Amino acid sequence: MALRFVSKSLARGHRRFAPTAKSMSTVVGYGDFPGGQKVPYVNKLTVVDPKEKDVIPAYRVLDQQGKIVEGGSLPEGLNEELVVDLYKNMVRLNQMDNVFYDAQRQGRISFYMTAFGEEGTLFGSAAGIKPRDMVFAQYREAGVLMWRGFTLDQFADQLFSNEDDLGKGRQMPVHYGSRELNYQTVSSPLATQLPQAAGAAYGFKLAKEDRISICYFGEGAASEGDFHAALNFAATRDCPVLFFARNNGYAISTPVKDQFRGDGIASRGAGYGIPVIRVDGNDIFAVYEVTKKARELIMTEGRPVLIETMSYRQGHHSTSDDSTRYREVSEIKFWKDTNCPLTRLKLFMLEKGWWSEERDVSLKDTERTNVLQSLAKAEAKGIPHISTMFNDVYKEKPRHIQEQEQEMLEHLAKYPDHYSSTGH
Numbered sequence: 001m002a003l004r005f006v007s008k009s010l011a012r013g014h015r016r017f018a019p020t021a022k023s024m025s026t027v028v029g030y031g032d033f034p035g036g037q038k039v040p041y042v043n044k045l046t047v048v049d050p051k052e053k054d055v056i057p058a059y060r061v062l063d064q065q066g067k068i069v070e071g072g073s074l075p076e077g078l079n080e081e082l083v084v085d086l087y088k089n090m091v092r093l094n095q096m097d098n099v100f101y102d103a104q105r106q107g108r109i110s111f112y113m114t115a116f117g118e119e120g121t122l123f124g125s126a127a128g129i130k131p132r133d134m135v136f137a138q139y140r141e142a143g144v145l146m147w148r149g150f151t152l153d154q155f156a157d158q159l160f161s162n163e164d165d166l167g168k169g170r171q172m173p174v175h176y177g178s179r180e181l182n183y184q185t186v187s188s189p190l191a192t193q194l195p196q197a198a199g200a201a202y203g204f205k206l207a208k209e210d211r212i213s214i215c216y217f218g219e220g221a222a223s224e225g226d227f228h229a230a231l232n233f234a235a236t237r238d239c240p241v242l243f244f245a246r247n248n249g250y251a252i253s254t255p256v257k258d259q260f261r262g263d264g265i266a267s268r269g270a271g272y273g274i275p276v277i278r279v280d281g282n283d284i285f286a287v288y289e290v291t292k293k294a295r296e297l298i299m300t301e302g303r304p305v306l307i308e309t310m311s312y313r314q315g316h317h318s319t320s321d322d323s324t325r326y327r328e329v330s331e332i333k334f335w336k337d338t339n340c341p342l343t344r345l346k347l348f349m350l351e352k353g354w355w356s357e358e359r360d361v362s363l364k365d366t367e368r369t370n371v372l373q374s375l376a377k378a379e380a381k382g383i384p385h386i387s388t389m390f391n392d393v394y395k396e397k398p399r400h401i402q403e404q405e406q407e408m409l410e411h412l413a414k415y416p417d418h419y420s421s422t423g424h
């Protein structure tokens with residue numbers, strides 16, 4: 001197996017920054033600082049410049065032509081059935097993204113975000129954890145929820161904020177959640193889920209539960225203060241949490257060169273004493289394997305792990321964004337043509353005889369039809385009763401909120417013609 005852990009050298013900051021032979025400095029003693037920090041004293045002023053450090057490599061199993069790389073092999077646990085199932089789910093997500101993106105363009109839903117280009121990252125990691133593990137998502141991780149069994153009808157109900165939406169129609173589209181599927185409800189403020197994931201994991205540890213938190217976030221979100229709080233908290237409390245950074249090159253219009261100057265997100269793990277793995281995010285096999293490995297390490301060593309997937313956001317940031325305003329169409333085309341996670345997996349399956357072009361065409365048609373059916377059903381359903389918007393602000397409805405509800409109902413009774421009871 002080609003996967004090797006670099007955790008030891010990365011996690012121990014003092015070793016990593018020990019003077020190199022090149023600097024010709026000599027160790028002239030050691031300082032024993034509180035907490036077991038043993039720091040060598042040297043006789044030459046040394047500036048530690050991260051520019052001189054090697055770039056953390058990304059693990060890869062499948063190359064861009066869909067072939068297993070030299071010295072690599074299909075990760076343990078992956079067989080024909082599971083691989084085909086993963087691919088089918090990637091196609092389903094793709095069709096869902098196509099249909100709902102268009103539905104937003106037609107004004108039928110108010111907002112949408114696609115996950116084009118990150119399907120390998122989502123399904124590879126989703127398959128690498130256990131159903132009991134608690135997911136804390138950012139917003140571009142619908143594939144993880146799909147893998148856990150969230151149905152197209154459930155996605156559509158949330159997108160239309162209808163009466164069957166588990167979130168009772170209160171949040172913007174794509175803010176999914178499912179208590180049953182251990183998927184915490186998405187909220188818009190970036191990175192707030194990171195310390196929450198660490199806290200939940202701490203709870204699992206105290207309760208001696210056999211589960212971890214997995215926390216997804218973009219490389220842009222990693223610039224938030226909450227990222228730093230979460231990693232430090234998780235490291236110092238030894239929380240069983242998997243931090244999963246999706247580095248797709250952009251945070252809306254901000255390219256990574258304006259987001260950070262270090263070696264991506266992975267290089268930050270060392271500073272917190274957290275083992276890291278960087279992986280080719282367009283290679284679903286590699287993502288699956290590193291996620292499984294990380295989970296194992298978290299459970300056996302009782303400490304957090306950080307994974308960084310390297311991929312590319314092929315779609316616009318959201319339906320409110322036209323990404324050709326800040327990046328070349330040729331760049332997007334390049335990634336789609338040469339490094340698409342679906343194409344890579346499909347080429348592999350075709351070569352193995354696990355798949356055919358005919359099955360591919362028919363699957364895409366079927367999934368598109370399924371999504372269109374769910375969309376039509378969700379669109380035809382009613383919206384939650386207006387009074388329900390006063391529920392759940394607190395567990396019990398306090399007097400002042402009851403009064404506001406009453407006031408609203410009286411207002412509606414007085415001016416019934418000015419309000420629709422079917423739309424938002």
Ligand SMILES: Cc1ncc(C[n+]2csc(CCOP(=O)(O)OP(=O)(O)O)c2C)c(N)n1
Pocket residue numbers: 140188189190217218219220221222246248250251252313317
């Ligand atoms: C605290 C906060 N600041 C700003 C925003 C606006 N915002 C929404 S998404 C986004 C970019 C996030 O990029 P990244 O984390 O890289 O994820 P990606 O969209 O690339 O998947 C920003 C700035 C927000 N939602 N919350």
